[in-house]
Amino acid sequence: MIHKEKLKEQYEKELQLFEKSHPKSKELYERAKGSLLQGVPMNWMVKWAGSYPVCVASAKGAHFQDVDGNDYIDFCLGDTGSMVGHAPEASVKAITEYVKQGTTFMLPTEDAIWCGEELSRRFGMKYWQFSTSATDANRFALRLARQVTKKPMIIAYNWCYHGTVDETVAIMDENGNTVAKPGNLGPQVDPGKTTRIIEWNDIPALEEALKKGDVAAVLAEPVMTNCGIVHPEPGYHDALRELTRKYGAVLIIDETHTICTGVGGYTKAYNLQPDIVVVGKTIASGIPCAAYGFSQELGDRVAEAIPYELCDIGGIGGTLAANALSMHAMKATLSEVLTEDFYARNIPLATKFNEGVQSVINEFDLPWNTTQLGCRTEYWFRKEPAKNGGEAEAAVDFELDQYMHLASLNRGILMTPFHNMALITAVTTEEDIDKHTAVFREIVQNIL
Structure with a gap:
């Protein structure tokens, strides 16, 4: 005691x-x-x-x-x-040598292609994009899910953590309502207008939240981490995948912390089948960088939904996203360190x-x-x-x-x-x- x-x-x-x-x-x-x-x-x-x-x-x-x-x-x-x-030596060498030839160009490098190919091999997602943080990757994934589904709401989990994504700084109150998380600083909107918060491992609550047909995406860590490691109960991921498909919601799996599971995170280790995977933090040895990958089916829909003439002002991107240095650091990390x-x-x-x-x-x-x-x-x-x-x-x-x-x-x-x-x-x-x-x-x- x-x-x-x-x-x-x-x-x-x-x-x-x-x-x-x-x-x-x-x-x-x-x-x-x-x-x-x-x-x-x-x-x-x-x-x-x-x-x-x-x-x-x-x-x-x-x-x-x-x-x-x-x-x-x-x-x-x-x-x-x-x-x-x-x-780590491999990353230090790659970063210090590469920085001499420039850091950011707003143009692609061959390293970005290598990283996309390697992430596809690890996580099974067909197409990849990059950002400077996993928060941004989650934010962009939610925007794109809303764009392709034309639905307004998302589902997240009670006491979850997905960085500073506005819609997820929320909890479920004693009456089951979605409210701002204690300490949420100046929320832009009442999170109850954008988000339904449910408890992890509660399959009936998941279906109840989905069945209105207005949910664009479910954003989930495959294992909750920031509130403590909370594992999925047997069958929960199967139900999560089945129900999101049934009700036309995009399933986003955030592997930012759960990459501790293995080279392809929990997704590869347990053969999950998400529509989008988000990964960040350690994949470039601490250089600010993250990635989000799409299944081929969703990726094709996303590409069709982005107007060519307006793609630079859609709320997705960032001048430093996918910069050359971060791509080179990621290549070194994935190929020589995170093996x-x-x-x-x-x-x-x-x-x-x-x-x-x-x-x-x-x-x-x-x-x-x-x-x-x-x-x-x-x-x-x-x-x-x-x-x-x-x-x-x-x-x-x-x-x-x-x-x-x-x-x-x-x-x-x-x-x-x-x-x-x-x-x-x-x-x-x-x-x-x-x-x-x-x-x-x-x-x-x-x-x-």
Whole structure:
């Protein structure tokens, strides 16, 4: 049993230790307040556990160093953006050599063709387009789905995450209505006018939301991730595909996080048959880049629906999208880093990480659980794995989260912020994982 008073006392001790160990980060944070809103380059960085964010100095492989000289095992890895590890040699070489000959031209390069061919081989989608982020890729996919179906609504899942796509910053309230997610900043429109939010794994709710016939697309991660790893129940994906076809909705599978499953994400591993696949973050070794692929049938419809004379002002694109440097970085990443060998090595290590955490949970009989998806693993503060986003969100314990992250950070381990997820990369070692297990046991024992 976690003692709340002991948790509060221990957190205060960890804050004192943090401030003692990070004076340079504090100095830079105070300086940043003069030019950066809230002292950070992105507003959500203020939420990192600790008195202020750690300021990074350098990184390589599975470790990074901060400006105070502290070394960390990085299990966050940019929340998948650096899943291939920091500065992998093949990508560094490709990027540094290529940048000498230019970065962006608003014209295609042969590398883009290679990337399209390779992504087709991996995910089974016929045609591909590129963007600078998975958020943009999801946004563009939704626009195109509406264009070809002439339908206004989309379906997304309770407590899902698809970047900053306006229609998906929404949840389902206690009455089953779609409302803005808590903290949604200045929504352009009431999300209830664009979106129907349903619970993951609820087949009757899916059909009920589709049967009005006004849904352009269902946007889904094949496994929910940002609210914790929530796996599909047996038969759910079959029903999702069957029902979207039945009611004429485009099925978009967002593999941005679930690319941790394998070279073709969850789509290839479980033989899914979506109309569109979105992938981003790590596919260019952290260079901002994403891709979205179409089935041949949908791709042909999309091409026919885009007016040639107006294709540059349709709300899809971006001057830096598919820039030459990102295409070259993607080619290097897919061909030399994010390979079958990458997954064959790292998935067993993720299992070891998961087993280490579960052993501590078992030892102290904690009402927590662990889950794994490929080289991604997570623990959550509920006895049984959640079946949907609502169950996962109900288990959030902000104070406990903050303590676990800060105590880990003070002992040289960075976990993904705002939930308790770890990624394993090509140079994560068994020693790194054993250290986490030992640290996890220590910081848990300190609050019992």
